[in-house]
Amino acid sequence: MSEQNDIVRCPICMDRFVWAEAGHVLIPGNDFEDAAFVDLDGMDPLKQSDSRRGSHVRCPNPSGDMVEHHLPATYGNYVNRLVVGLVGAPNAGKTHLFTAMVRQIDRQGLLPYGLSVGWLDMRAHSRFRQGQVEPFESGNALAGTRRGVVDYAGILVLRRFDGVEWAVTFFDIAGEDLRQAGAGGLGSAGRFLAGADAFLFVYAPDDPVETGTAAHPSENRAFALAIERMRATPALHGRPAAIAFTKADRLRYVPPIGRWLRGPDGNGLDAARTRAESRDIFAYLHDQGAGAALAPFSVFPRCTLHAVSATGGDAQPRDGSRVFPRGVRPMRVLEPLVAILAMAGVIPGDEAGKVGIP
Ligand SMILES: Nc1nc2c(ncn2[C@@H]2O[C@H](COP(=O)(O)OP(=O)(O)OP(=O)(O)O)[C@@H](O)[C@H]2O)c(=O)[nH]1
Ligand SMILES: [Mg+2]
Ligand SMILES: [Zn+2]
Structure with missing residues (x-):
């Protein structure tokens, strides 16, 4: 359901957190093991949005009650x-x-x-x-x-x-x-x-x-x-x-x-x-x-x-x-x-x- 613009509830751990538009994204390689974290901060906005597509962000899981998990980096774009x-x-x-x-x-x-x-x-x-x-x-x-x-x-x-x-x-x-x-x-x-x-x-x-x-x-x-x-x-x-x-x-x-x-x-x-x-x-x-x-x-x-x-x-x-x-x-x-x-x-x-x- 619709929530405040920048607040996202992670569907995996159910925590709510502020969706950050910058920071690190996980860009997949050919295999998930080849995936690399890339810092988008300071990157040209056009390149940034390009990099976000197809990549993932780590859920901050504020309550710390789950193993590391990821969401598509564009998930937060959808209100x-x-x-x-x-x-x-x-x-x-x-x-x-x-x-x-x-x-x-x-x-x-x-x-x-x-x-x-x-x-x-x-x-x-x-x-x-x-x-x-x-x-x-x-x-x-x-x-x-x-x-x-x-x-x-x-x-x-x-x-x-x-x-x-x-x-x-x-x-x-x-x-x-x-x-x-x-x-x-x-x-x-x-x-x-x-x-x-x-x-x-x-x-x-x-x-x-x-x-x-x-x-x-x-x-x-x-x-x-x-x-x-x-x-x-x-x-x-x-x-x-x-x-x-x-x-x-x-x-x-x-x-x-x-x-x-x-x-x-x-x-x-x-x-x-x-x-x-x-x-x-x-x-x-x-x-x-x-x-x-x-x-x-x-x-x-x-x-x-x-x-x-x-x-x-x-x-x-x-x-x-x-x-x-x-x-x-x-x-x-x-x-x-x-x-x-x-x-x-x-x-x-x-x-x-x-x-x-x-
Ligand atoms: N006749 C018939 N058999 C079906 C149908 N859908 C699934 N099956 C059979 O039902 C069995 C179980 O289907 P799944 O989809 O694996 O069931 P599930 O609810 O996901 O099971 P879990 O993952 O163990 O919770 C399979 O062996 C299928 O062959 C259907 O529409 N008609
Ligand atoms: Mg099943
Ligand atoms: Zn989560």
């Missing part, structure tokens, strides 16, 4: 900032969903909403494309997220037709870290729950094949923690949330899920349609006894529910790894994000103002 946290149980499908979202964003999937896109950290984005999006596009299942990694998964720059720009930071951490974040404080990986401006809850129908131990449908520890945090932190009240009911391909013949999954995808905002979809899926999950999946509705005044599929079908084992034999076919993966962007005011206008209002 409008939104941090979106993906929340969900281990194996829920957060990483596949996020990867499918990035792929769709890169295909200009947000243009129908008046948003053109860029990535704040192009190097990190290229790495993500190579390491995640490309294997995914070639039909390979992605690995589970490494535990203990506290870093943003990507920072998107959205530019509206009226020229207003937003920096949108995404966090996708391991579900197991989220699950344990409650035990004895937030834990380093779970602290992003405290600083997220919006939550993308990821819920999947039970999956006995992968987990072996299907969780009790009414229990979702990752959701519960985010909600607890929300209740305990008045500053967070009123933040938007969307629930992605992912892997809906498994329910493609089950009404009303299948019908919504085949429904409009990327056709612009329609608050009434989103309300109807949220109601239908709410009723379905309620019938299934999946109360925990619906818990976000009890704390987030603006909350939506969407049937999505990151992959279009199940992965199957092949030669020691897992593949999608017919390739991937993401369905409606941007719908939850679009709802969040509308609720957060990133997408402006009357229709956006109605999204998520019960």
Whole structure:
């Protein structure tokens, strides 16, 4: 959300500090190890801004409670900032969903909403494309997220037709870290729950094949923690949330899920349609006894529910790894994000103002 011009909250450690326009930046070499700190003080302003692009600054982390970490050196240029946290149980499908979202964003999937896109950290984005999006596009299942990694998964720059720009930071951490974040404080990986401006809850129908131990449908520890945090932190009240009911391909013949999954995808905002979809899926999950999946509705005044599929079908084992034999076919993966962007005011206008209002 918007803050005072030069005060930045680091999305990694959550400290607030005054953003310094000069000082040292970390200019990456070919490898992160080759990176070199360069002092911009006294440098010609034109060269300075050139050097800032593509480089990083060390977060001063005033509270000194984290290992050294870095932010893109242009992060502070954006007055409008939104941090979106993906929340969900281990194996829920957060990483596949996020990867499918990035792929769709890169295909200009947000243009129908008046948003053109860029990535704040192009190097990190290229790495993500190579390491995640490309294997995914070639039909390979992605690995589970490494535990203990506290870093943003990507920072998107959205530019509206009226020229207003937003920096949108995404966090996708391991579900197991989220699950344990409650035990004895937030834990380093779970602290992003405290600083997220919006939550993308990821819920999947039970999956006995992968987990072996299907969780009790009414229990979702990752959701519960985010909600607890929300209740305990008045500053967070009123933040938007969307629930992605992912892997809906498994329910493609089950009404009303299948019908919504085949429904409009990327056709612009329609608050009434989103309300109807949220109601239908709410009723379905309620019938299934999946109360925990619906818990976000009890704390987030603006909350939506969407049937999505990151992959279009199940992965199957092949030669020691897992593949999608017919390739991937993401369905409606941007719908939850679009709802969040509308609720957060990133997408402006009357229709956006109605999204998520019960
Ligand atoms: N059928 C189907 N399977 C999916 C879909 N998305 C993910 N999966 C499968 O679900 C498994 C877990 O997906 P991930 O994206 O790694 O889950 P995660 O929530 O990031 O898990 P952690 O990183 O461990 O927290 C993978 O084996 C995928 O093959 C989907 O849309 N449809
Ligand atoms: Mg993951
Ligand atoms: Zn920091």
